Amino acid sequence: MPPEKHALLSASSASRWLKCTAAPRFEEHLPERTSEYAEEGRLAHSICELKTLKKFTVMTSRTYTTRLNKLKKNPLYSEEMDKTSDLYIEHLIEQAMLYDSTPTVVAEVQVDFGEYVPEGFGTCDNVMIGGDTLSITDYKHGKGVPVSAVGNPQMRLYALGALKRYAPVFGDAIKKVRMSIDQPRLDSYTTDTITVEELMAWGENIKPIAQKAFSGLGEFVPGDHCRFCRGKAQCRARANTNTALEDFKDCVPAASVPPDAMVPQEFSHIGPHGNEVRPLLSDAEIGDLLIRGKELVAWYKDLEEYATKALLDGKPIEGWKLVAGRSIRTFTDQDAAIQAAIAAGYDEALLYDRKPKTLSEMEKLMGKAEFAEKIGGYVTKPLGKPTLALSTDKREAYNPAAADFAGVAANE
Structure with a gap:
């Protein structure tokens, strides 16, 4: 079963704290919220773990069936999980076939990468070792955004931890590391391969960054990595960055745009103070504002989510309230309603639409x-x-x- 405990500088949040080194200590004091999506992901991981053990270790069919049926009783279980976990196992089999001989395969491996990241630890979904290659595979059940394994810090930290864990057994035999991320629901499968020397050099390079993040002396750096931050709606640095968009004239100073990117002369004129006025944004300015505006939209949605949750919890948000949104009528008992319509004289064929599956x-x-x-x-x-x-x-x-x-x- 995937563990619930997480390190302050977790591998899964590395893409955030490597850029915004103030994030870990900032989030530490904010409530950790779970969601149905997170719980759904945990269940899917448990099914993947069970199927991995069934395929690559000794497990009786009776034990497997008993454990799988228990997992299927979870209200969040869906038949899709059976399909995606099967695809995950198929990919693991493909990975295993890349080895010249049967590799060692382990599921849900606890690893320690504290040598590079203070108190750093995590769990690898799957580890394979054979010949000179260590393979790490991570299953992601989400269907929001594809995540690439190329240069992925989470995968590299897992690999560093796995190298340390298995060094007493395999010694210096491992020369390269293959890291894969599977997202079956998005049909996304990516792999990155680097040498052990390259991996360890990367680990040494992030050491001072990790120490800075752990000590709480880091800086706030808003960006795309704010997506999964617990404080994304309350972060003042992010607010300062986005509220700067209120004054568009300061967003892209004219001096910062190359002369050849300016709008045609006929669309500009000399203002009352002798300054050149350009009423139309140049393409270069639009490109910059698109990047800024994208983050602004995401930030506003995070504010809405936070305010809604606060109001539902009984906390006031000055100037705002919750109202009932649009509602759609539904039958309390559709079958009974149809039978009542038939009893009223309506032909059953008129009450049903026959359509093919998608x-x-x-x-x-x-x-x-x-x-x-x-x-x-x-x-x-x-x-x-x-x-x-x-x-x-x-x-x-x-x-x-x-x-x-x-x-x-x-x-x-």
Whole structure:
């Protein structure tokens, strides 16, 4: 069962405290909240752990079935967890087949990376060791944002901890580390491989940063990493960063924009104080404001979430109150209502709509392999609608010409 205890500088929050070194001590005094999504993730991890033990260790079918049935009694259990955990096991089998001989496979491994991060410890979902390679695989049940294993600090800290744990057994035999993140619900599978020397050099490099974060002497640095911070709605540094957007003229000083990026001369004029006035934002300014505005939207949503929770808990938020939102009528007993309509003389055929299952529902019903074999030839995946993304996004840039022919090859 995945543990509930977390280190102050946990591996899972490393992407945050490596950038915002004030975050750990700031969050320490704020209540830790759980959610149905978190509990759902814990249950999915437990199912993954059980299936890993069944596949890679000695476990009787009776023991496996008993434990699995117990997990299925959890109200949060869904058939989708069976599917995603099976995909996870399939990937572990693929990982194991990369070794020349059967590797050592362990699930839910407690590791200690305190040599690099004060009091640092965590739990690896899966560790494989064979030949000269250590493999770490992390299962993520969430379906919000894809997480890449490339350069991922959580995975690197886990790897450092696993190297320490198994050094007495494997010594210097391990020369490289392979780190993978599986997100079956997003069909996202990424892997990063580095040498042990590179990994340990990275560990030495973050030591002073980790010590700074642990000591409470760090700085607040708002950014995308605020997403999972417990204090994201109450952080003054984040508020200061976002409220600066209220004055757009100070957001992108004209002097900071290259002359060749300025708007055409016909759209500017000399103001009453002799200064040049440009009523239109340049493309460079728009690009900068898009980045700032994206964080502003996220920050406002966090404020809304915090205020709603506070008001529900009976705490006043000056100038705000909770009201009932739009409600949708529902039957208290749909079957009884339909029978009453039939008794009133309405034909049963008029009371039901017959419609096929969606593509995703059929794939869940049949399983990925059979779905692909039996009806995969009838599936096409057109290019998605163009969506703005940062230039650092790993996806390829949208190509209008490619969009015109997307899905054609699949149907030929």
